[in-house]
Amino acid sequence: MATDPHRRSAPLLRPRVSVVVRSYNRLPMLAELLVALLAQDHDSFEIVVVEQSTERAPADLARIDAIATDPRIRILRSAPLGGPGARNAGVRAAHGDLFVFIDDDDLPATRDWLKLHEANLADPRCLGCTGQFVGEDGTAAPYGNMERARRDVLSFNPVLKWQRVFARVDERKRVESLMGGNAAIPRRTLERFGLWDECTPIEDEPSLAYRIHAGKEADEYLLSDPAPKMIRRLDAPGGMAKRSLTGPALMHRTFTFHHNIIGHYFPLRFLLLYPIYYVFVGYHVTEWICSDSRRHTTLTRRVLALAMLYVVFHPLWFAWLGAWTYRRLRHGPPLRYAPLTPLTPTMPFAAPVTRADATPHPVAPARSAGMRAPHPVAVDAQLAEL
Numbered sequence: 001m002a003t004d005p006h007r008r009s010a011p012l013l014r015p016r017v018s019v020v021v022r023s024y025n026r027l028p029m030l031a032e033l034l035v036a037l038l039a040q041d042h043d044s045f046e047i048v049v050v051e052q053s054t055e056r057a058p059a060d061l062a063r064i065d066a067i068a069t070d071p072r073i074r075i076l077r078s079a080p081l082g083g084p085g086a087r088n089a090g091v092r093a094a095h096g097d098l099f100v101f102i103d104d105d106d107l108p109a110t111r112d113w114l115k116l117h118e119a120n121l122a123d124p125r126c127l128g129c130t131g132q133f134v135g136e137d138g139t140a141a142p143y144g145n146m147e148r149a150r151r152d153v154l155s156f157n158p159v160l161k162w163q164r165v166f167a168r169v170d171e172r173k174r175v176e177s178l179m180g181g182n183a184a185i186p187r188r189t190l191e192r193f194g195l196w197d198e199c200t201p202i203e204d205e206p207s208l209a210y211r212i213h214a215g216k217e218a219d220e221y222l223l224s225d226p227a228p229k230m231i232r233r234l235d236a237p238g239g240m241a242k243r244s245l246t247g248p249a250l251m252h253r254t255f256t257f258h259h260n261i262i263g264h265y266f267p268l269r270f271l272l273l274y275p276i277y278y279v280f281v282g283y284h285v286t287e288w289i290c291s292d293s294r295r296h297t298t299l300t301r302r303v304l305a306l307a308m309l310y311v312v313f314h315p316l317w318f319a320w321l322g323a324w325t326y327r328r329l330r331h332g333p334p335l336r337y338a339p340l341t342p343l344t345p346t347m348p349f350a351a352p353v354t355r356a357d358a359t360p361h362p363v364a365p366a367r368s369a370g371m372r373a374p375h376p377v378a379v380d381a382q383l384a385e386l
Contacts, residue, residue, distance in 0.1 A: 014343070015072075017045040017114055018096030022086040023104035025053045027060035029236055030104040034067045037102075042114040047073045048094045050086040084196040084204035087180065088337060091195060095343060100184045105236040109138055109229035116228040117184035125220045127212055128178045128185040130154060131228030133167040138231065140168035153224050154178065156206070160273070160280060161262055163206050167224075174221040177209040182230035190340045199260040199334035202242075202253035207336075210265045243294040247309040248316060251285045255320050260334055282313055 019037055023030045030049065037047050051064075068075050076093055078086075091099055100117050102108070110116075113131075120129040134140045143149040149166040154175035156163055163177050178185065190208075193215060197207035212222065234243070245253075258277050263270040270277065289296050289305050296302045327334075 014095045014097075015044045015046045016096055017042065017098045017100060017118060018091075018094030019045060019047045019100050019102065019114070020087065020090035020094055021047060021049045021102055021104060022083070022090065023049055023051045023053065024080065024086075025055050026104045026236060027051075027053060027056060027064055029233070031060070031063045031067055033102070033104055033107055034064070034073060036107050038067075038070055038072065039111055040108065040114045041111045042118075045072065045114055046094065046096060048090045049073065049075045050081065050090045050093075051075055051077050052080045052086060054080065082198060082201060083180070084198045084200070084207075084337075087204075088195040088198065091190060091340060097187050098184060099187065099190070101181055102230065103181050105233045106181055107231040107233065109134055109231050113228050113230070116225075120223055120225055120228075121184055121186050124188075125217075126186075126223055127189045127216060127220050128183060129223040129225055129228075130167065130175070130179045131182040131184075131230055132170070132226035133179075133182060133232045134229045136231055136233060138229070140170065140226075140229075143168065154222070156209075160277065161206075161210075161266055161269070162280070162284075163203060163209075169224065170226050172223070172225045172227070175224045176213060176222065178205055178222055180205045182228060184228070187340070187343075191342055194339050195337040197261060197264075197336045199336060200253075200257045202250075203257045203261070207261050207265070210261075243292060245293070246295065247285050247289050247293075247305050248312055250288055251281060251309070251313070251316065252320060254281050254284055255317065256324075259321075259324055264333075278317065281317075282309075285309060 021030070021033065021037075030051070034047065034049070049068075064075065067073065074093070076089065078089065080086075081089055087101065098118060098121055100114060108114075117129060117131065120126055132140055143166060146169070149169050150171045150173075152164045153166040153169045153171070153173065154164070154177045156176050165179070167179055167182075189212070193208060193211045195208070196204050198204075200207075209222070242250075258270070258281065262277070286306060286309070289302055289309070293302075293305075296305045
């Protein structure tokens with residue numbers, strides 16, 4: 001990794017907090033986020049950016065490099081790694097004892113955002129915390145059924161193990177899962193339970209939560225706390241453009257999640273309830289087209305999209321199932337993750353990369369196919385408490 005000769009001449013102490021930022025084709029928004037993070041009222045943090053853009057305008061690069069002259073910032077430039085792959089790469093490169101996650105299209109809502117996250121993790125029984133998502137006006141739009149939202153926030157459907165989010169709720173409570181953004185997780189948690197599975201293009205957060213709940217002690221917990229607020233800038237240009245997907249594209253991602261993640265952690269359940277999962281995927285994509293999609297914004301577009309979805313649903317599903325089965329038989333289980341290696345107590349900061357022409361940091365070591373967690377989870381009974 002190339003370094004700037006005008007940077008620090010001596011290593012600094014390890015920070016208490018590492019902010020891990022995933023960025024993809026949103027350099028102007030990344031610059032805005034970095035400025036907001038540097039303004040945090042916190043005395044010991046670093047910012048590790050996994051920058052995977054395929055489009056880098058010279059003016060945007062120059063601005064990022066100028067901001068990154070601050071020694072608290074390290075830029076790791078890479079080809080696209082996917083959502084969980086980029087998060088894992090940022091964690092492996094970070095040096096803090098607490099990881100706080102945010103993406104390039106989001107912003108901390110207050111200057112004490114890091115302090116609020118750090119305070120929650122002072123309790124050694126807390127294995128991770130998710131803060132509240134708010135709009136650009138700083139407020140959280142209420143759900144139609146707030147009672148249900150408060151009850152089900154960051155929980156799993158007890159039958160299908162599908163994650164229920166409701167990240168705008170206003171109640172502090174213990175929960176079953178964590179979000180990928182506005183989340184704080186201690187290093188000790190990830191060293192113990194491993195990182196996120198990289199074999200899904202959607203819903204990449206639950207794999208870690210499944211393993212946590214299978215291996216945690218009775219008094220350990222995950223937390224949802226509305227105090228650390230994060231501004232969600234929806235429909236920002238660039239990024240993965242998930243809200244602009246077609247129905248079949250979302251269907252394929254959801255198919256992959258169910259077969260590679262739920263099928264792995266709940267194999268017996270997935271096999272016995274396979275027809276129900278089949279129907280659920282169709283229901284989920286239908287609901288998304290009618291409510292969350294930004295591609296299907298009129299009644300006509302929604303009707304046409306649903307008609308096309310229902311025509312292609314069955315042949316596409318069985319074609320994907322055949323291809324998935326062939327890959328498993330020929331190549332074995334998909335890549336998952338490697339355990340997080342503990343840092344040495346005296347490890348200093350690594351030298352930042354700030355130049356646009358710097359050699360990219362090697363962001364992710366090779367992983368063996370089918371690698372499992374340090375505490376393997378393979379049977380339904382171990383996850384019954386979910």
